[in-house]
Amino acid sequence: MAFEGLAERLQNTMKKITGKGKVSEQDVKEMTREVRLALLEADVNFKVVKDLIKRIKERAIGQEVMESLTPGQQVIKVVKDELTELMGGEQSRIAVSDRPPTVIMMVGLQGAGKTTTTGKLANHLRKNHNRSPLLVACDVYRPAAIKQLETLGTQLNMPVFSMGTEANPVDIAKQAIEKAKEEHHDYVIIDTAGRLHVDTDLMDELEQIKTTVKPDEIFLVVDAMTGQDAVNVAESFNEQLDLSGVVLTKLDGDTRGGAALSIKAVTNKPIKFAGMGEKLDQLEAFHPERMASRILGMGDVLTLIEKA
Amino acid sequence: EKTRKSFSGRINDLIARYRKIDEDFFEELEEVLISADVGVMTVMDLIDELKMEVKRQNIKDTKEVKDVISEKLVEIYYGEDDEEIEEINIKENELTVILVVGVNGVGKTTSIGKLAHQLKNDGKKVVLAAGDTFRAGAIDQLEIWGERAGVDVIKQHEGSDPAAVIFDGIKAAKSREADVLICDTAGRLQNKVNLMNELAKVKRVIEREIPGAPHEVLLVLDSTTGQNALNQAKTFSEATDVTGIVLTKLDGTAKGGIVLAIRHELNIPVKLVGLGEQMEDLQQFDANAFVYGLFADMLEEEEA
Ligand SMILES: Nc1nc2c(ncn2[C@@H]2O[C@H](COP(=O)(O)OP(=O)(O)OP(=O)(O)O)[C@@H](O)[C@H]2O)c(=O)[nH]1
Ligand SMILES: Nc1nc2c(ncn2[C@@H]2O[C@H](COP(=O)(O)OP(=O)(O)OP(=O)(O)O)[C@@H](O)[C@H]2O)c(=O)[nH]1
Ligand SMILES: [Mg+2]
Ligand SMILES: [Mg+2]
Numbered sequence: 001m002a003f004e005g006l007a008e009r010l011q012n013t014m015k016k017i018t019g020k021g022k023v024s025e026q027d028v029k030e031m032t033r034e035v036r037l038a039l040l041e042a043d044v045n046f047k048v049v050k051d052l053i054k055r056i057k058e059r060a061i062g063q064e065v066m067e068s069l070t071p072g073q074q075v076i077k078v079v080k081d082e083l084t085e086l087m088g089g090e091q092s093r094i095a096v097s098d099r100p101p102t103v104i105m106m107v108g109l110q111g112a113g114k115t116t117t118t119g120k121l122a123n124h125l126r127k128n129h130n131r132s133p134l135l136v137a138c139d140v141y142r143p144a145a146i147k148q149l150e151t152l153g154t155q156l157n158m159p160v161f162s163m164g165t166e167a168n169p170v171d172i173a174k175q176a177i178e179k180a181k182e183e184h185h186d187y188v189i190i191d192t193a194g195r196l197h198v199d200t201d202l203m204d205e206l207e208q209i210k211t212t213v214k215p216d217e218i219f220l221v222v223d224a225m226t227g228q229d230a231v232n233v234a235e236s237f238n239e240q241l242d243l244s245g246v247v248l249t250k251l252d253g254d255t256r257g258g259a260a261l262s263i264k265a266v267t268n269k270p271i272k273f274a275g276m277g278e279k280l281d282q283l284e285a286f287h288p289e290r291m292a293s294r295i296l297g298m299g300d301v302l303t304l305i306e307k308a
Numbered sequence: 309e310k311t312r313k314s315f316s317g318r319i320n321d322l323i324a325r326y327r328k329i330d331e332d333f334f335e336e337l338e339e340v341l342i343s344a345d346v347g348v349m350t351v352m353d354l355i356d357e358l359k360m361e362v363k364r365q366n367i368k369d370t371k372e373v374k375d376v377i378s379e380k381l382v383e384i385y386y387g388e389d390d391e392e393i394e395e396i397n398i399k400e401n402e403l404t405v406i407l408v409v410g411v412n413g414v415g416k417t418t419s420i421g422k423l424a425h426q427l428k429n430d431g432k433k434v435v436l437a438a439g440d441t442f443r444a445g446a447i448d449q450l451e452i453w454g455e456r457a458g459v460d461v462i463k464q465h466e467g468s469d470p471a472a473v474i475f476d477g478i479k480a481a482k483s484r485e486a487d488v489l490i491c492d493t494a495g496r497l498q499n500k501v502n503l504m505n506e507l508a509k510v511k512r513v514i515e516r517e518i519p520g521a522p523h524e525v526l527l528v529l530d531s532t533t534g535q536n537a538l539n540q541a542k543t544f545s546e547a548t549d550v551t552g553i554v555l556t557k558l559d560g561t562a563k564g565g566i567v568l569a570i571r572h573e574l575n576i577p578v579k580l581v582g583l584g585e586q587m588e589d590l591q592q593f594d595a596n597a598f599v600y601g602l603f604a605d606m607l608e609e610e611e612a
Contacts, residue, residue, distance in 0.1 A: 109560070
C-alpha cells in the first residue's frame with residue numbers, strides 16, 4: 001500500500017545521495033519533498049504541512065544536517081522534533097471545580113465517539129479519581145441515543161439523567177445540574193448530539209447549553225481517521241465554544257492520525273485522551289511524542305534516530 | 309446539494325486568477341485536490357499527467373486547460389469503463405440480500421434506514437436484520453429506523469451471535485416473501501482480525517442459504533475520513549468482496565475525494581451518497597457532479 005514509513009522513504013532517497021560525500025541544497029529539497037508527501041499521506045492538513053516544511057527546511061539546510069554524516073537520520077530527527085514540539089506536552093488532567101459538580105460537555109461531529117467517550121470518562125473518573133459522575137443524555141435527535149447512553153450507564157452501574165426526546169437539550173442540561181447537586185454527584189458529563197460544524201442552529205444550541213451550565217471542560221471528540229477537513233471542524237467548534245481540550249478516538253485502528261497535528265495546530269488546545277477501543281476501559285492519556293512517531297510511520301523512526 | 313454546484317463555474321474562478329499555466333497554477337490545483345482528500349499519490353500522478361498534456365497539446369491559456377482537468381478526473385474515476393451511474397443490484401422476482409459493512413460510526417445503520425425507505429417507496433417489500441448485537445442501543449436504533457420506514461426488523465437480544473441473527477433474517481425474509489433483506493452489522497476497524505473473520509462468517513451464512521447472495525456488499529465510508537479509507541476499502545474487500553460504496557456525510561464540508569483513489573486502485577464504485585440524517589437524505593452517486601464538488605470550498609475561500 002501507499003503507506004510506507006517516512007524512515008523508509010528517506011532511506012530510499014538517501015541511497016541516491018550517498019557516495020557523493022556532501023549533502024547539497026538540492027538533496028535537502030528532495031528529502032523535504034519526501035517529508036511533505038509522508039505528512040500528507042498521514043492526513044496532516046496541507047496548510048499545516050506547508051508551515052512545517054518551511055521550518056524543517058530552514059533547520060535542515062542549516063549546519064546540523066549539511067555537515068552530518070547521516071543526513072537522512074538527521075532530517076528525521078528534525079522532523080520529529082518539530083512534530084513533537086507542535087503537539088505539546090502530555091496533559092491528561094481533568095478540571096476540578098471548587099464548587100461541585102464539575103461539568104464536562106462532549107461535542108463533535110456525528111459518529112465521532114462522544115457517547116462512548118462519555119461512558120469511558122465516567123469510568124475513568126470513578127476508577128482513578130474516586131468520583132461519582134452523573135451522565136446526561138442531551139442527544140434528543142439520533143434514534144436511540146438516550147437508550148445507548150442508558151445502556152452504558154447500566155454497564156457501568158452509574159445513573160443517567162434523561163428527559164426523553166421531546167425536551168429541549170438546554171433544559172435537560174440545566175435540570176441535570178440541579179439533580180447532581182441534590183444527589184451529591186461531583187461530576188456531570190453531558191453527552192450532546194453529533195452535529196456538523198456548519199449547522200448554525202445546532203451550533204447555537206451548544207452555545208446555549210454552554211452559557212446555561214458553564215462547563216469546566218468542553219471536549220471536542222474527533223475521529224482519528226479524519227482527513228483534511230479536521231482543521232475546519234476543529235476551528236469552527238473552537239471559535240464558537242472555546243474548547244478546553246480534545247479527545248481523539250479510534251486510535252486502535254491503523255490510521256496514521258495526522259488529524260491530531262492539524263487540530264493542535266489550528267486550535268492550540270491540548271489533546272487530552274485517546275480512545276483505544278469500543279470498551280469502556282479503553283481510554284488512555286494522550287502521548288504527543290508517540291503520536292509524532294505514529295504520524296511518521298511508527299517505531300522505525302525511533303530506532304533510526306538512535307543510530308544517528 | 310454541495311456536491312452539485314457547477315464545476316465549470318468553480319474552475320472558471322481558478323482559471324480567471326491565473327492567466328498563465330505556471331508552477332503556481334499547478335501548485336494551487338494540487339492543494340485544491342489534496343484538501344478534498346483525493347489520494348496523495350493520485351493527485352501527484354494527475355498533476356504530472358496534466359503537465360504532460362499541457363505540453364503535448366501546447367496549451368498556453370488556462371481557459372483551455374479547464375476541460376483537460378475535468379476529463380482527467382472523471383477518467384481517473386471511470387478508467388476504461390463506460391461513464392454510467394452504477395445502480396444497486398436488485399433482483400426481480402427473487403430475494404435480494406444486501407450486506408452492509410464498515411468501520412465504527414460511519415453511518416451504516418442510518419443508511420440502511422434511508423435505503424429501506426427508498427426501496428419501499430419503489431414498491432419493494434423490505435426486511436431488516438439487526439446484525440449489530442454489540443454496540444449499546446444498536447438494535448433499538450435500527451428498530452426506530454424500521455418504524456420510520458415502515459418495514460419489519462428481525463432481531464435477537466444484545467450479545468447474541470450476529471451470524472445467527474442474519475440466519476433468522478433470511479428465514480423471515482423468505483417466509484414473508486420479501487423482495488429485499490438488508491443486513492446491519494456492527495462497526496469494526498479493519499485491523500481487528502477477529503472481527504473481520506466474524507464478518508466473513510456472516511457472509512458465508514448468507515452465501516450458503518441463498519445461492520448468488522449477497523447481491524450487494526455495501527461498504528459505508530464517512531466522507532470526513534482521509535487516506536485511511538483506502539485501507540478500509542482494501543481490507544473489507546478482502547473479507548467480504550465489497551461491491552459498492554455508500555459515501556456518507558457529504559452534507560458537511562468534507563469532500564470524500566479518496567473514493568477517486570479507491571475506484572482507481574480497487575475498482576469499487578460509489579453507488580449511493582448520504583446527505584443528511586433524515587430518511588430522504590440518500591441519493592444516487594453521480595461521478596461528474598462529485599468531481600465538480602471537489603473544488604467548491606477552496607474557491608469559495610479565495611472569493612471571500
Ligand atoms: N474502535 C473504536 N471504536 C470506537 C471508539 N470510540 C467510539 N467507538 C465506536 O464508534 C461508534 C460511534 O460511537 P458513538 O459513541 O456512538 O459516537 P457519537 O459521537 O456519540 O455518535 P453520534 O451521537 O451519532 O454523533 C460506535 O460504534 C463506538 O463503539 C474507539 O476509541 N475505538
Ligand atoms: N450529517 C450526516 N450525518 C449522518 C449521515 N449518515 C449518518 N449520519 C449520522 O452519523 C452518526 C452515526 O450513524 P450510524 O448510522 O449510527 O453509524 P453506524 O455506522 O451504524 O455506527 P456503528 O454501528 O456505531 O458503527 C449518526 O449520528 C447519524 O445520524 C449523513 O449522510 N449526514
Ligand atoms: Mg452519541
Ligand atoms: Mg450501526
